[in-house]
Amino acid sequence: MTKEIRIEKKVLSENERLAAELRNKMVLNGVLSLNIVSSPGAGKTSLLEKTLRALKDEFRIAIIAGDVQTENDAKRLIEAGGKWVRPLVTGGSCHLDARMISRELKNLDLKKVDLLIIENVGNLVCPSSYDLGEYMKVVVISVPEGDDKPLKYPGMFKRSGLMIVNKTDLLGTSDFSMDVVKKNALSMNQDLDILEISCRTGEGIEAWYEWLRKHIKRTKKKSV
Ligand code: MG
Ligand code: ZN
Numbered sequence: 001m002t003k004e005i006r007i008e009k010k011v012l013s014e015n016e017r018l019a020a021e022l023r024n025k026m027v028l029n030g031v032l033s034l035n036i037v038s039s040p041g042a043g044k045t046s047l048l049e050k051t052l053r054a055l056k057d058e059f060r061i062a063i064i065a066g067d068v069q070t071e072n073d074a075k076r077l078i079e080a081g082g083k084w085v086r087p088l089v090t091g092g093s094c095h096l097d098a099r100m101i102s103r104e105l106k107n108l109d110l111k112k113v114d115l116l117i118i119e120n121v122g123n124l125v126c127p128s129s130y131d132l133g134e135y136m137k138v139v140v141i142s143v144p145e146g147d148d149k150p151l152k153y154p155g156m157f158k159r160s161g162l163m164i165v166n167k168t169d170l171l172g173t174s175d176f177s178m179d180v181v182k183k184n185a186l187s188m189n190q191d192l193d194i195l196e197i198s199c200r201t202g203e204g205i206e207a208w209y210e211w212l213r214k215h216i217k218r219t220k221k222k223s224v
Contacts (some may be wrong), residue, residue: 015130018098022039022105022133029110030223032119032216035134037156039149040122042142043166046199049080054209056081059114059216064088064104065204066096066121073119084108095127096120102133114216122154135219136161143167144174147181150188157188162195164208169198196224 026033038044043223052061062084065074072086087105088096101118110116118134120127128137139160141149143166152159156165163185171178178196185192195211197204 006187012129015098018102019131019133020044020189022098022102025105025134026116026133027219027223029112029113030220031113031116032150032212032219033132033134035118035120035127035132035137036140037120037124037127037137037160038140038142039124039145040121041200042122042140042145044119044122044140047051047140047164048077048119048196050199050202050205051209051212052077052082053116054154055115055159055207055212056083057211059116059147060112061115062086062113063119063158064096065119066090066100068094068121072207084113090121090216094121094123094125095130096132097130098132101150114220115212124149124156128153128159130157135215137162138162140164140166141181143170143176147176148184150181154188157185159194160189162193162211165194165196166199168196168203169201182221187223 009042035042044070046061048083050186055061063077063082064086065077066088066089068072069088074085077085088100118132137160139156165181182194185194195204195207197208
């Protein structure tokens with residue numbers, strides 16, 4: 001084994017340990033935690049803006065907004081009504097890790113949270129290897145990216161529990177086929193849930209809210 005691989009393995013196992021700790025805390029406090037991953041520009045922040053506007057009075061929502069350089073996304077989420085939004089600027093790193101998350105959560109009383117959303121850095125490669133102690137990874141892809149995304153980034157689709165296909169208002173403007181993207185994604189992970197939405201028109205977004213309600217309820221049940 002080369003030295004680099006050994007170091008990488010050590011980093012990952014330390015991450016697993018911390019992630020398990022985080023996951024335990026979430027379960028104990030009845031917090032549904034989601035790790036949202038996508039390529040840059042798929043619409044993670046737009047999805048979260050919509051979600052906050054729709055559900056901020058129904059649930060207590062906390063958001064960690066990961067970004068490589070700026071705090072712009074966090075600002076948008078605060079404007080959308082986010083009461084607890086933390087920008088997590090990685091300063092160049094292309095993924096978040098469990099240590100960063102536990103640092104951000106130091107000042108948050110998890111008893112007062114129903115839903116924790118972690119917006120990961122826009123990247124479908126290494127975020128798939130870093131467990132953040134989440135209940136589930138949610139992968140967002142968008143129609144302009146093409147229907148072969150799941151084949152290009154199999155690791156991410158294998159490790160996600162839900163795939164959201166955003167920008168369905170752009171269907172018909174390219175060769176993108178919804179049937180093909182679903183087939184490709186399910187060939188990687190037959191248990192994947194799939195939702196089709198357009199953040200721009202709002203089409204299909206109610207199903208995402210229902211999905212959240214269902215999973216928040218389940219998480220609460222498990223904690224008591
Ligand atoms: Mg963003
Ligand atoms: Zn990375």
